[in-house]
Amino acid sequence: MSFASARFLGFLAVLFVLYYLIPRRHQWKLLLAGSLFFYWFAGWYCLIYIGVTAVTTWLAGRKVGSLLERQERYLAEHRAEMSREERKAYQAAARKVRFRWMMACLLLNFGILAVVKYAAFVVENLNGGLALAGAPGLPVPDLVLPMGISFYTFQAMGYLLDVYRGKYPAERSLGRFALFVTFFPQLIQGPISRFNELSPSLYAEHEWDSRQIAMGAERALWGLAKKLIVADRLAIPLRALVAEPDKYQGVYVIAVIFLYAVQLYADFTGGIDITIGVARMLGVQVTENFERPFFSKNTAEYWRRWHITMGTWFRDYVFYPMSVSKPILNLHKKAKNWLWGFGKKLSVYLCTIILWFVTGIWHGASWNFIVWGLLNGVVILVSQSCEPLYAKFHAKFPRLKGTFGYRLFEVARTFWLMGLIRVLDVYRDVPLTFRQVGTILTSFHPSVLWNGSFLELGVTAGDWVVAALGGLAMLGVSLCSRSEPLWPRLTDRPNLARGFCAALILLTLVFGVYGIGYDATQFIYNQF
């Protein structure tokens, strides 16, 4: 059930009405039932996958949480009788027991994710090696990827790791925990919420709040408009450009980089706007996932502002634990004097590269995502290593840094650099992507920009105008949100807000890309 479908609108309307009609203590139960119903539309078998993740994580969380409680209670009760060494030894032993329970659950759930998402990729690559050796290949498993598995698995595992670390107590109710894992607005494409941030409003009793509901509706409508008017319209020429890479080179590749950046932004942020808006209409506060990322001045900042919850998940549960793990600390100790002091950075480099490798493969089981992740890591490391050079440069030209022109240069540089890496996601073939990017230098024919070639890509001049106006509207909204969020300000001007919603409804119905004659486009991040 796509967010951009009449079926979803119908489902939401019924759920919304019931939600504010039933006794408030039952609201979370209705949300759970609605979420399971929503997920059932993706295929009944998906319910088994998500059910296994919810139940096993809840059980493991309960076990780890109760072990932690018991161990802390024991320590508190026997504090006086135990020496410091005994306390340490007890804590280490207790942590080991909790760790085993946690690891069992992590292995099971990441194992499920690995099998359904990566088994085919691994076997295909193994077969490549076997073919070179002249050996027969293995059968490639053909498993269907359950909708949103990467998102809900990461969200559930994040909860378990937090419980293990004692960040908050385990949830006692299986039903409530199942709602945390399956909450339908964020099931398709995130954000990857933290339990302590989502659960207070998710389980709370909500009375009718016109302001919150209006704000949610405005946000959801805006997301839908971005998706249907801009993202799905740009998907048409992009499909044409990618389908014939030999024909579309040079300037066309620059167009692919630019158009895909806008399409992905409209698609992904559109989906997240719908998620946050729908959740807010139900009184639930979902974490923001974007903070005007195309205004970033460098790659590291970009990744702090794009898909924020994924970035922080990897930072908190992969990068930090890995950086302080024994093997990495040992490596740091050993390597710090290598290569005239360069070795002291080796552990950071290694952790960064591993982090981006994992981030890449999280996005998809293919080499283009792995190379995409590694390139991001390399660019971030190179940027960090060049910082002394930048500092020298700015010391020489101190006035330059604060100027509007220089800031614009930094924003444009980051936009195109990220676009250049992101294009791996478009062609989905590493050698082809490098070849295509290379043609920017070898077959640069700018005349295609004005000789009408762009009108032969499945869209009319009118479509380009609509997409451009949509893009400008997105830019306008981003600019309006610079100092403070736009939505509360808009909601505080009721007639302006109503007019905004009315215009969005009419514009989306007329200029949206949907129905017969168009290929309905799924949200891009659904596939992750």
Place this chain on the structure above:
Amino acid sequence: MKTKKKSAVLATLAWILAVAAGLWLLTGLLTPKYMTDIQEGALIAEYYKEKTDHDVVFIGDCEVYENFSPDVLWREYGVTSYIRGSAQQLIWQSYYLLEETLKYETPKVVVFNVLSMKYDEPQSEPYNRMTLDGMRLSPAKIGSIRASMTEEEDMLSYLFPLLRYHSRWGELTGEDVTYWFRRDIVSDSGYLMNVGTRPAENVPEGAPLADYRFSDVCWDYLDRMAELCAEHGVQFVLVKAPSLYPYWYDQWEEQIEDYAAEKGLPYLNFLELIDETGLDFDTDTYDNGLHLNLYGAEKLSRWFGAWLAENTPVEDRREQPDYAEIWNEKSAVYAARQARLEAERDAA
């Protein structure tokens, strides 16, 4: 506080009404008008503008709305008739149109053209649209939509045509603005006039089929039409129009003949009555024998009018002032249209 709440509710209602008005206006603008091109699309909706009931109602596809002239039936026999036909009208669409028609009036005779027996599943969305969009919202329309939808279609877009036609914003022409709030009458009692001539030459033989049997679905709808007519005391007449193509197989003919004999229904295959009707496929067709032109349709209607007068309980109403006033006016429009089309043809 209470006043503030009240004004907020009123303001919201006003905006909802504004959106509804906007949707209505946009739907009117973006829906195809079928006034100057593909006029077949306008035929079904024109029925609701009729001022009298009819003794004969024709139901079927292009083989009825191109081949029979209600004006000839009136002028020469005083028979009032109307054609409820549209392009590639499938048999279930004919059934639901008949069901709907019988809610508005009870004719003495219903004439059904049997060519659509060859189609047992939904065919094409554009043709569906031309038949279904023109129908008024009713259980018959819902039933017809349900039976007709291809895989890519959905009910919602029939109920809210903007969902289907929104992409026409880039194709709007002056016609869309001219006919935003009104429509002209493009047919003469459902007959779509064509005065061109293109002789039938080298009509291809039908390719052999793996199975000549009509499907159960089609028989079922034919039975239902026959039953519906019987329930309303309407004489049900089966015809096969004299179109040379699509090819009408002997095996199909036998099945229809057997069915008509079994049910006691009159059946006229005009392909076997070419001499009797006086049709000449060198002069009486505008598209190589697929459809008759005005002159062919008038010949066919002249013969059929005589048959109706002799074999069915139709009345000569030319002396009935209520009918005469309306139908003479219709005849004048028909004559004017003929004169205009012939002048355009001769000028071309």
